[in-house]
Amino acid sequence: MSGPLLEAEGVTKRFGGLVANDAVTITVAPGEVRGLIGPNGAGKTTFVNMLTGFETLDAGSIRLGGAALTGLPANQIAARGLVRTFQVARVFSNMSVRENLLIPFLAAGSPGGVREGQAKAADLLATGTLEHLAEEPASVLSGGQRMLLQACAGFMIPAVRLYVLDEPFAGINPVVKDALIALIEHENKSNGRAFLIVSHEMAIVRRLCPRVTVMIQGRVAAEGTLDEVARRPEVVQAYLGSAAA
């Protein structure tokens, strides 16, 4: 596949009078790790919701590997390889950590592949240093471990091509943070998965993402390396206010 992996074109969303996303166009190449940054309220999560089928588009289109995703239900989008996490970690609290990992594998259509799923889950538990908690209910996990489990679950979908992580590093301790970074780097380098990472943690974005897209007030304001976009006056103004511009 030589073309782009993700093509989001003119994606628009209005909530009453507010334009949350105004003709957002973002293209991600296969195997790319892209950062998506911007001040609070810029419309990043709304964009993620539309990408993954949790919000309808008022205008625009979304394609993954050339195939249209617009209008598909969220579960089908995930099964086709566009998977997401949530800003506030969502896990199945009354199910064990291992069961949490098996669900996406079973759901994404691997008939009879239970053994393969078990092996894959064991691998991820080891990489994510969650092994000792495998049989515990997810409700006993700390905030950071929930975030990590949430991220691991997405990798269990065999077809994952683009993984959208919404603020995966917010409020988690440094050890878990390192485990998550290692997991992303591993899945990117060994399995060629692409990522779109929404984050405010600039040090991590600089390390993981060769290119970033900046959203301000519902629009794409800039795109380039983090250092390039950080010099753009409109980006500086959006983050620091006009006095600093």
Add this chain to the structure above:
Amino acid sequence: MSAGLTGGVGAFVEWRRVAAVLAMAAPPLLALPLFVSEFTAHVLAISAYYVILAASWNMLAGFTGQFSLAQHGFAALGAYTSGLLVYHLQTPLWVSIPGGVLTTALGGLLLGLLVLKMRTIYLSIATWAFAETLRITLSAAYEFTRGDLGLSVPSLYGHVRPVVYYYTFLAVAALCLLFIHVMLKSPIGYFMRAVRDDPMRAQSLAVDITRVKLFAFVASSAMAGLGGALYAHYVLTLTPSIVDFSEMARIIVMVVIGGLGSFIAPIIGAPPVYALNTWLAAWGEWSMVAFAAIVIGLMRAYPAGLAGLISAVWGRRRSGKSFL
């Protein structure tokens, strides 16, 4: 993604354990009626009937998180469908009873579709309204249903010796529980529990939550319908009072006392609750007060029900640690 819903049925079942539990439970349950009076055998038979209803509701509310208040309605729908087929069309029972199951399965699908986008209290109210509508219809269409006069139906075996019906309800309850166990130990069971815990997260992980919910509605309704249809041919007279809310309340109490969302809840919840109901009935209206007091006391002490109590004691014995 149909493979995701039906693929790998029974993938996680440990058949040896299932066989061991059945082998241990069967002899005492089969021998039980030999040592009791006819009245007690009757109480046992109805208890087994309530195990079916409680298990079916536990599958829907406890494992899939759909807190429906229409389970007694589906039991009644199964009972009346079979009864009316015999009454109006002189259908043999081997046709009318499956007819009742089929009707309730379709009814479950219809109700499931209606409440698909509803959550929590909204779903409860809508399903309750469905059951009330059924009750009023059964009462108002008396020219067809005989309403409060009661619909007479023939017995299953040409007699009503309680012991035989006890074995019948016991066998059906065992089959229903086995079905539920196999479902829970299959991908579909994982999806049901995922939908209960967080439907949005389940959807984001490729689970087709629409089909999972509809499956739970259809399967649990059909199960209640089967129980109801058999019940009809044991009690022999049907009135709309079987759709009274107190029936639903009884099912809820059985499951919640057993431990909502625990597999054994209906087994350990239904018989004691029904026995207690019967025993307290001697006090008339006051029996409800005594019953409520017992329920509140137990819930206050053990919110996870008898299943929680058992696992707490079991856990303490095994690990030697105190429990919270």
